Amino acid sequence: MLPSDLKSELFAAYPPEARKLVTAYVPTLQRLPLAYVPSLLREVIEYDFKFPAERKALEKELTNLSSLSSEQTKIWFQAFAQIRLSPELEKSDWVNAPALFVENLSAHLWTTHQLDAFRMAALDYADQLHAVVHPEQPVIPRLGITVIGQGVVSAEEPLFRKLRPHGAYFSNVKPEGGLETLLKAVVDRAQAHPIPYGHWYVDGGEPAAHDPALTCVSYGTLGPTRAALSEKIRSDIERPGMGPEALRTLMARLRPADLGFVATSDQVLDRFQVKLLVEGSGTQIFSTTFAQWAAREVLRRAQPHTLFVRFAPRQRQKPMNEMLASSREPAELDPAGSLVDADMGAYYTWLNLQRLTGADKSSSLVWFEGHSEAIAIGPSLPRGTTSSAAASLEQILSWAA
Amino acid sequence: MTSHPFSQATGRTLAAQLAATRRDFLRTAASLALGSTVLGSSRLLHAALNPKRKVIVITFGGGARDQETFAPEGQENIPHLIRDLIPRSTFFSQVVNRGILGHYVATASLATGVYETVNNFASLPPEHPTAFEYFRKDLKRPASDAWVVAPSNGFNRIGESSHRAYGPSTGARVILPKHLLRAANAGGQDYEHLLRDNYETPLYAPQLSGNDFELEQLSRMLRLSVDDFKSHARTLSSPDELSVYIVRQLMRELAPSLLWVTMHDIDIAHAGAYSLYIDGIRRTDRLCADLWKAIETEPEYAGKTTLFILPDFGRDADDDAGGNGFQHHRTGDTLSRTTWMMALGAGIREGVVFDRPIDSTDLVPTLGSMLGFTASFSQGKPIQELL
Numbered sequence: 001m002l003p004s005d006l007k008s009e010l011f012a013a014y015p016p017e018a019r020k021l022v023t024a025y026v027p028t029l030q031r032l033p034l035a036y037v038p039s040l041l042r043e044v045i046e047y048d049f050k051f052p053a054e055r056k057a058l059e060k061e062l063t064n065l066s067s068l069s070s071e072q073t074k075i076w077f078q079a080f081a082q083i084r085l086s087p088e089l090e091k092s093d094w095v096n097a098p099a100l101f102v103e104n105l106s107a108h109l110w111t112t113h114q115l116d117a118f119r120m121a122a123l124d125y126a127d128q129l130h131a132v133v134h135p136e137q138p139v140i141p142r143l144g145i146t147v148i149g150q151g152v153v154s155a156e157e158p159l160f161r162k163l164r165p166h167g168a169y170f171s172n173v174k175p176e177g178g179l180e181t182l183l184k185a186v187v188d189r190a191q192a193h194p195i196p197y198g199h200w201y202v203d204g205g206e207p208a209a210h211d212p213a214l215t216c217v218s219y220g221t222l223g224p225t226r227a228a229l230s231e232k233i234r235s236d237i238e239r240p241g242m243g244p245e246a247l248r249t250l251m252a253r254l255r256p257a258d259l260g261f262v263a264t265s266d267q268v269l270d271r272f273q274v275k276l277l278v279e280g281s282g283t284q285i286f287s288t289t290f291a292q293w294a295a296r297e298v299l300r301r302a303q304p305h306t307l308f309v310r311f312a313p314r315q316r317q318k319p320m321n322e323m324l325a326s327s328r329e330p331a332e333l334d335p336a337g338s339l340v341d342a343d344m345g346a347y348y349t350w351l352n353l354q355r356l357t358g359a360d361k362s363s364s365l366v367w368f369e370g371h372s373e374a375i376a377i378g379p380s381l382p383r384g385t386t387s388s389a390a391a392s393l394e395q396i397l398s399w400a401a
Numbered sequence: 402m403t404s405h406p407f408s409q410a411t412g413r414t415l416a417a418q419l420a421a422t423r424r425d426f427l428r429t430a431a432s433l434a435l436g437s438t439v440l441g442s443s444r445l446l447h448a449a450l451n452p453k454r455k456v457i458v459i460t461f462g463g464g465a466r467d468q469e470t471f472a473p474e475g476q477e478n479i480p481h482l483i484r485d486l487i488p489r490s491t492f493f494s495q496v497v498n499r500g501i502l503g504h505y506v507a508t509a510s511l512a513t514g515v516y517e518t519v520n521n522f523a524s525l526p527p528e529h530p531t532a533f534e535y536f537r538k539d540l541k542r543p544a545s546d547a548w549v550v551a552p553s554n555g556f557n558r559i560g561e562s563s564h565r566a567y568g569p570s571t572g573a574r575v576i577l578p579k580h581l582l583r584a585a586n587a588g589g590q591d592y593e594h595l596l597r598d599n600y601e602t603p604l605y606a607p608q609l610s611g612n613d614f615e616l617e618q619l620s621r622m623l624r625l626s627v628d629d630f631k632s633h634a635r636t637l638s639s640p641d642e643l644s645v646y647i648v649r650q651l652m653r654e655l656a657p658s659l660l661w662v663t664m665h666d667i668d669i670a671h672a673g674a675y676s677l678y679i680d681g682i683r684r685t686d687r688l689c690a691d692l693w694k695a696i697e698t699e700p701e702y703a704g705k706t707t708l709f710i711l712p713d714f715g716r717d718a719d720d721d722a723g724g725n726g727f728q729h730h731r732t733g734d735t736l737s738r739t740t741w742m743m744a745l746g747a748g749i750r751e752g753v754v755f756d757r758p759i760d761s762t763d764l765v766p767t768l769g770s771m772l773g774f775t776a777s778f779s780q781g782k783p784i785q786e787l788l
Contacts (some may be wrong), residue, residue, distance in 0.1 A: 028464045030598055110501040111518045161474075280727065283671035290675030296725060316676055318670070319638035340676035348719070348726055 001039045002090065004030050010095050010113050018047035028066040034090065035118070036125075038105070038198045041098035051197045051270040053136065053303040060133045061361040076128055076211040079121030083114055099252060106384070107153050119218040135357045138305050140193055141379075141401065142362035144353045145182050146295075147310040148342035149368045150205070151335040159339075159368055160375040162347040166383045167364070167377030168399075175370050179208065179310075181393045182367065186308045197268075197302045200231040204291035204342075205312030215302075217294055219287040219312065227283050228259040229277055253279040272301070288338050293344035299352040309349055309370075311342035339368075350377065367393060376400040403552060405579040407619035418669055454747060456704040456768055457660045460511065461685055463668035464730050464737075466715045471680055471741055475663045478682045481690035482743070486710070490743040491753045491787060498714045498738050498761040502730045507662055507713040507761075508551075509543075509698060514765030515778025524760035526558040526568075529778045532765045535559055546572035546659045547624075549642050552665035559663075564778070573661065576651070578643040582634050584616040585627045638684075641666040656701035659772065663713075664688065673728050681727050696746065707749055707771060709764065711742035712719050713779045744787055755786055 008023040022044050022325075029037055041315055043050075043058055050058070068076060086108055094101035111113040142155075149155065160169060183201075185293075190199035190213035199214050201207065206220035229251075236250055256263060256270045259277075264270055276297060282289035288311055295309045316334035346366040363378030374393065378400035412668065461470075468473040470521030472492070476483050500510045503521030510517045515529040533547040549560050557580075561572025571590040619625045637643050641664045648662050667681035689710055696702045718736035731736045742759070745751070760779030770783040 110503075110733075113499075114518070119733060280673075282674065286672055286674050292673060293725070314674065317674070319633050320636055320640060322641065334676075337674065337676035337680075340679065341674045343674035344727075351719060352722075 001094075002034055002321075003032050003137065006030050006095070008244070010381075012161065013096055014045055015048040018044050020049055021059070021118070025066055028401065029095060031070065032065070033081040033083070034094070035105070035121075036077060038082040038094040038101040038278070039100040041095065042102055048266050051268060051272075051302040053197075054301055055110055056136060057133075061129060064129065064133050065246070076125065077263040079117065083118055083121065084112065085111075086129060103249065103252075104232050107118075111233055115244075116317060119127055121363060131201065131231055134215055136303075138303075138356075138358045139195065139198075140305055142353060142356060142358055143186070143189065143306050143397075144299075144349055144362070144364040144366045145186065145306075145308045145397075146349050146364070146366045147179065147182065147369045148346055148347040149339045149364045150311060150334075151313050151333070152339045152371075153367075155339060155368065155371075156241070156336060159342070159373055160366060163350060163364075163366060163375050163377065165384050166350070167375050167383060168381045170374045170376065170391055170396055171372060171375045171386065171388050173372045173396065174390060178367060178393050179369065182365075182397075183208060183210055183307065184190060185299060185394070185397055186306045190214055195303060196307060198302045199306040200298050200302065200308065201299060202291055202294045202307070202309045204287040204310065204314070208310070213306070215269065215304075217269075217298075219275065219290040222273060222277065222290075225259050225261050225274065226277060229254070232259065254278050255375050272297070286312045286341070287312050288341035288345060291342070292348055295345070296352050297348045297357060299349070303356055305350070307353070309345075311338065312343065355398050365393070365397060365400055411588040416734040441558050450560075450688065452773075453527040453658075453705050454772060455658045455660070455702055456505055456657075456709070456772060457662065457696065457702075458511075459711075459766075460661075460663045460762070461667075461689065461710055461712040462508070462510055463665045464502075464665060464716045465667050465682055465712045465740070466687075466718075466727060466736060467740070468719075469679065469727070470712075473578060475682075477678055481686045482679060482710070483635065486693060486743060486745060487752075489749075489751050490745040491740045491749050491751075491755070493744075493759050493784075495578055495756060496711060496740050496742045497758050497759060498718045498759065501735055502714050502733060504665070504668060504713055505556060505559070505762050506555065511713060511761055511764055512559060512760045514776050514781045515563065516780065518764065519590070524558055525563075527562045528564065530562050530567045530776075531572050532562045532768050532774075532776065533558065533661075534564075534571045535765070535769060535774040535776050536772055537573075539573060540772065544570070544574060545655050546657050548651055548655070549573045549574060549575045549661045549663070550648050550651070551577060551661075551663040552579070552640055556663060559645050573659070576647055578647045579640050580646075581616055581619065581630065583642065585619075585631050585634075597635070623647075623654050625650055625658040639650075639681075641685060641688055647693060648692065650693060651704060653701050656660070659768075662692070671729060672729050673725075675727060678727055684755065693745070705747050707744060707746040709742065709744050711764070712740040714738060714761075715740050723741070749787065755784070759784055771774065 004292070006026050006029050007027050010020050011019050014022060034245065038217065047055065066108060089101065089104060089108060092101055092104065109118050186199060186201065190211065194213065197215050201210055201214040201216040201217035203220065205218065207216050207218040212214060233247065237247060241293055254274065256274045258273060261270060261274060262299065276294050277284055280293040283293050290309045291309055295307060298304060298307060313333040313335040314333040350364045361379055365374060365376045367374040374396060375394045376399065380399055413686060467475065470479050498507060500507060500516030501518065501521065506517050506519055507523045509519060511530045513527045513529040517527050517529065519528060523727045536542060536547055551559060557575055557577055560575040561568060573710045597696065598761050616627065619630055620629060634643055637646065644662060644664070647659065651657060664685050666684055667678060668782040670678035693708060696706045696708060714730060714736045716727050716730045717732045717735050719726040721732050721734045724732040760781050762779060763784050764779050764781065765779045766776040767787055770788050
């Protein structure tokens with residue numbers, strides 16, 4: 001089937017809000033190439049479980065597509081139209097399983113050496129879209145705070161090496177009450193600007209006590225879900241015909257209830273948390289990976305005004321000889337390795353914050369928990385500088401804003 | 402010949418040169434390359450014609466970026482390559498992989514000189530003849546003269562292709578050390594978890610089939626008792642260390658002329674822990690130096706062996722929003738496609754850097770020119786600077 005064959009009734013299995021949205025745009029979709037449409041439908045089919053920022057972006061994209069003339073549509077999608085697809089892809093049920101189509105399309109593009117052409121088409125399309133559809137600006141300048149090094153006595157290597165060129169490094173920070181100070185700062189912002197999913201707290205361990213104004217996800221709280229997921233994977237990989245790709249597809253289809261997830265009144269957040277585990281590589285195993293990936297996905301999807309991320313020690317990766325000696329003993333923690341992970345994670349969190357609107361006004365702070373080192377990046381802070389003057393985290397936050 | 406060799410320079414000087422910015426490094430390299438494009442010399446020709454010449458290829462895998470290796474900020478992770486091996490090498494700073502960036506299919510492409518399109522996760526042979534098949538057929542070499550030592554998962558079919566002119570029993574023997582370890586421990590402890598080293602899907606370990614090495618051949622061919630093998634494995638910290646242990650045993654007992662070693666520890670990066678990725682690079686750096694020392698000390702190899710070291714590909718760039726930095730190699734961006742290669746040993750000029758882009762598929766025809774076989778189906782071209 002091709003997009004030109006689309007009819008409203010083909011979307012009957014979509015969740016209610018997604019169905020309502022997409023059926024209003026069937027004539028628009030009919031004009032678009034197959035190499036593109038399933039990628040769009042992959043977002044549409046999740047509409048009911050998307051954050052407000054994602055919904056707005058999707059609605060704007062569809063509105064823009066419907067406003068294009070036939071000639072403009074041809075120009076915008078010329079590169080996508082030139083991608084050669086296989087009959088198998090055309091015959092697949094890309095309306096009801098767009099994510100599976102996109103996964104198979106990816107394999108097809110690699111195999112037929114069309115990945116670069118597709119990549120260029122996607123980048124060109126994104127550029128054109130951004131030129132006419134302007135993303136929402138934040139109500140207040142965005143703030144990202146990352147706390148790293150929990151449980152580490154001293155860092156073995158210099159910290160913040162990738163971030164230092166972009167901000168001011170403080171070597172004499174007063175650490176007392178630091179965590180409480182930073183949490184209070186984000187809660188104050190959340191209470192002053194109550195925006196749905198606008199202020200987040202990600203913890204790589206058990207979350208500290210916090211105000212419900214913050215949307216919170218944590219590695220510790222998801223422990224039972226992680227255990228259920230690991231068990232499900234172990235049983236599924238024993239099934240005949242199971243391979244890595246099939247396993248990945250199976251995992252992507254898992255819903256909160258499949259993992260014994262205790263449903264809350266917030267289905268959007270429930271689904272988001274499960275996706276962190278089933279779509280993120282390593283998030284089930286290492287808490288540092290979970291914290292980094294969760295921060296990335298929060299920024300990419302929810303586009304928050306405030307993000308507070310606290311890394312916690314991950315389990316130690318056992319060397320082979322220890323695995324041979326005793327395979328089933330639980331691994332102890334690796335605070336030193338976790339600090340290296342978190343330092344890089346803090347850099348990635350800053351990079352992802354920079355990808356959002358208002359990046360020129362946003363600010364970031366990374367603190368080595370319990371210690372006197374921090375780095376702050378913001379419009380009013382000089383880049384590549386160092387300060388050895390005594391400073392509180394509260395002061396540094398005010399300077400970074 | 403008017404090259405600008407580093408042979409008179411110390412490792413420290415070389416490290417300083419390489420410690421300029423990556424761009425400066427490449428510029429420096431380009432100027433060096435300009436004077437080094439004169440081909441061949443009597444010494445090199447002698448090496449090329451030497452029928453006793455041996456070649457060892459190490460893939461520095463799986464997937465390492467410039468910024469954690471040869472870029473200035475990454476050089477602290479590869480002290481052995483920088484200090485010990487670079488001064489003795491011809492170094493190519495731009496090796497471009499235009500194929501599929503999955504470890505098995507990319508390594509198969511390196512071994513065939515053709516961008517293979519086999520399913521990365523299936524137990525399938527390459528579709529085009531491998532270097533091992535060309536080598537054995539053209540030079541009429543026995544099976545014992547071409548070997549592959551590889552991580553356990555997926556690589557069991559890499560020794561010979563499905564090509565109708567070659568195929569079964571015409572290629573390299575493949576040793577999967579971790580599978581040997583599991584077989585050695587059959588009936589004892591559960592070692593399944595050790596086999597789950599496909600880091601892209603960490604809990605998955607496929608069933609194997611193909612021309613892999615059996616446990617009983619340990620003692621018959623490598624003169625290694627199962628007990629000794631098991632005991633030694635308990636002293637090693639990673640699968641790649643186990644691979645190098647087997648390689649050294651192979652070198653001592655069978656001394657193959659064409660030996661291919663695929664490292665894989667680095668691919669732990671898929672689990673998202675940066676420190677473990679760096680640990681993998683540092684370990685691989687050390688193991689490469691260990692193998693070079695073995696080459697220099699084994700009588701069958703000393704003075705007549707050319708060693709190639711190259712990553713199969715890189716990993717995604719930090720600034721590509723479509724990826725997640727070092728964790729994966731899914732975007733197909735420039736950084737994930739561009740790596741490096743060093744060659745050292747017999748017939749190789751020391752301390753020369755070439756900046757011109759070469760292709761991953763150029764390796765096999767280059768091996769062919771060195772060893773005396775024709776890689777008829779390869780898409781690549783012999784690297785003239787090495788011949």
